Amino acid sequence: MSQHHSDGQDIADLAVVGAGINGLAIARDAAARGLRVVVVDRADAGSGTSSTSSRLIHGGLKYLERYDFTLVHESIRERHLLFRNAPHLVRDYPMLIPFYAGNSRPGALIRLGLAAFDAMAVGRGRGRSRSVSTRRVARQWPHLSTKGLRGAALFHDAQVPWAERLCVELLLDARRLGAQILTHTTVTGLIRDGDRVSGLRTRDNRTGHEREVRARLTVNAAGPWIDQVLDGQISSRRLNGGTKGSHVIVDPFPGAPETCIFFEAASDQRPIFVFPWEGRYLLGSTDLSYDGDLDEVIADDAEIDYLLSETNRIFPSAGLTPGDVLYSVAGIRPLPYTADVTDNAAISRGHTVLDHAPAHPGLLSVIGGKLTTHRALAEDVTDQALKVLGRAPRPCTTRTRPLPGADTSHWPAFRQDFLDSPVLTPAQRRRLLDLYGVRARQVLALAEADPDLLDTVDQESGAIGAEVVLAVREEGAATLGDILLRRTLIGLGGDMGRAAAPRCARIAAPHLGWDEDRIQDELAGYDRELRRFRPRTMQDPAATATSDRRAL
Template sequence: MPHHQAGPEDVDLAVIGAGVNGLAIARDAAARGLRVVVVDRADLGSGTSSTSSRLIHGGLKYLERYDFKLVRESIRERHLLFRNAPHLVHDYPMLIPFYAGDSRPGPLIRLGLVAFDVLAAGRQRGRSRGLPARAVARRWPALSTRGLRGAVLFRDAQVPWAERLCVELFLDARRLGARVLTHTTVTGLLTEGGRVAGIRIEDNRSGEPAEIRAAMTVNAAGPWIDRILDGQVASRRLNGGTKGSHVVVDPFPGAPDTCIFFEAAADHRPIFVFPWAGRYVLGSTDLTYEGDLDEVVASDAEIDYLLTETNRIFPGAGLTPGDVLYSVAGIRPLPYTEGVSDNAKISRGHTVHSHAPAHAGLLTVVGGKLTTHRALAEDVTDEVLRLLGRGPRRCLTRSRAFPGADTADWPAFAEDFMRSSPLTAAQSRRLLDVYGVRARRVLDLAVADPELAEVVHEETGAIAAEVVVAVREEGAVTLGDILLRRMLVGLGADMGLDAAAACADVAVRHAGWDAGRARAELAGYEAELRRFRPRILAASATPPGSDRRAS
């Protein structure tokens, strides 16, 4: 799909930000008959949405703060995702060990899980169960037994490819009539007589300015919400986002086959070690952050913290900074909270902030998380309809399947696809995991043109047809969009550098790029990877990031 040329138009709703929340708002609003445009200066889900822990939380952590509303909402939304996106959201067992010296004693955790099971009645994939220390040591022999008091095995959910969740929200929003302009910067708000009447935009590639007139504007820019308002809308500070960093490592001695959710010795923060895409993710930190939102990288201190805590809980792991394949850092879009001493106490819920009467026509979304994106969108759309005087219209997204699950029987589709696909079993399984039923689109292209069946990435077996689908159908503009957020080969050990030239070549031959564009995209992709501090690039440059900004 070529890059959109933005033009002047009248819409009901302009949404700033194409992260999981902005895209979900567009999908919900379009499903209820509103004319919607979404604008993002980068790619779909390229900010906070792609830097999360990739977990669809039932909300267990929020019980500790007695936030029952958020727990119930999280449980409901997890249940709906199991049903509406079964190709992307999977059962995920999680072991919570407790040790002597932990700030949360085992009996308290067990009690919390009993309460959670009660709240999740009818929406839980099996009850949690307590395990004595002996049983834990037998089943997870590499786990430290020093001070081990027991554990609980808890069932939650994971979305291994949060990036694809965003892509599918985009596909569905567009199918419902929404327009999504990526790589397009919002340069200001249109104001008329004390009312916000839309947005000013500029195409990042052509530099072409335009205006989008809108009856309502929603600022869903995540950690950047205050920047959108700055200089135009007088407002107290709304975003108080904290920095969360993760590191990705290869399997290590004693690496577990389930997620381990434990308390760090250094600061009593709950952290995870979990299997993901054949590797392991360690995370995350939770630091106050006042630095540049566009230059968020994991610091040496954060990486050391995650490695030290993992080595403590898995004494045989022996992980060193040299084992880190890459790191991922992002800013949680949390509400600004004055004088908080423990960032874990900041609410993870969301609010819809109206700027009326001084700036009627403008709403800002504060907070939100991957799990509850749909509920947030329903709340925002309800409020937009109310303010537009359109009256209530039934929300359709509770029962609407994602495009990759648009089939009467997902398990039957998957079984048939595996049986009939001419690709290897591993390639076919990966296509299903990434594209769901849309894997058929990829396969049809590859069958029609054998050149598109060529493997472009050895580690995953990804094929050339995926590049074409990314550009023609999934809104990818840059090589980073293709590799990191469509095909996902950029999230492997070499961050897609081993596939970049081949994929750029496919785009030249099949997606309208020329040789100059391909060269520029390869350079741009390498530059984009620097924020991950990838091991493969470490030798060639001083990594960005320092501890200066985090406190």
């Protein structure tokens, strides 16, 4: 039975600030346990930190050197659950860890760590790590620098190539379970009844409409922005001490490896990666203290030079220059504030749930969290929410609940049947499976109803028009950026989707009520959104990705 406020407005159990991966996971878990949930985000789902990660679902190997066994155990378990519950999005990802003379972490120590990790991951991994001789490195990775090479180890972790789609599926499942997700809606303040927090004041960014979201419990899950949500609303110590992480995206380069290489930077001993990613390479990441504008985070020239020079050092034939960078991605890790820290790697990567009672009852803030452990974080938050609300404990179901794209009794059989179907090209069928899982059938159903939607809208990715319609009709996309950068992922191609943007805007227009003026506004808005990526095509109009575009 729905309960109402005196003005007739429904009262939610939870009002969640932030539709990043953690806020969406909280909504999904809480709704699955019978709570009435409203999520509010001033931008799109997953458009902040969640879309700027290294795209790894990692078991937490690097946390072993901090003796954070709890986080390692949690990370291994969550990786295992994602293999099972999202097999279309999460895949096994081998990494080579080369050992060089002069590294701060000797090879023997890394081998010991890998042995401990393998022991913790028994029955929940995709293969044990194994030593690799210098001779085998030279044979299998012939372009890797041999200067001071003392051997290597091959280690299995996991990658989520399209982290944005993980967020979309959490959103879809949360909605399916009854949660309300309000994107492009700004939280203008907390509702206060004395010291108690009783919900959120909001404003729809598109219409300007203001409303109150009253709730028995408000959860501040805004990631790096958690302090901004509280600022001027309640008294609180600083909670977020996030560090900046930047990546650059390049095309295959001379000597580029087929395996991820996880190595120690010579300049600062930081572990960094060269990641094969969807036919290109991600180089990352940095880990810098940051006190700047959270809404203007970009990879600066020094970070780009650092990542390129370290890659050129480990791959002497690479010869990468800033002109090779297709675009860069920067974000702020939502880490707990730690005073006087000298080594950012020492800041905990775990999460905590802070209850602001007794000073401000009715408010929880979520500090920390990462892509891999979003489900565990949500389980912890919902457990605490039930206690605060005085509700009886209810079992968490998300450990065994598949995401919508994996909602089939036998994923391998579905995948094979879909790959064997005659529709589209084999590359396009693989792409639909990798982005949508079993929901690829919904994409094709839209195209069957309107055959024009089978047409390819982006030559590089092979995306079809039906994906644009699915994004706006089923997946909550409201802007061109939502469609290109966080639903179809066309915007993460070499030209960041700029060539495909006009066509996609026109396909979306009738479904979103856009006239020609609005289409032009969306195209201009999309270009503005791309500036934070520093795309090569926008810095140098003569530079295009077409020269080295790969065939489908």
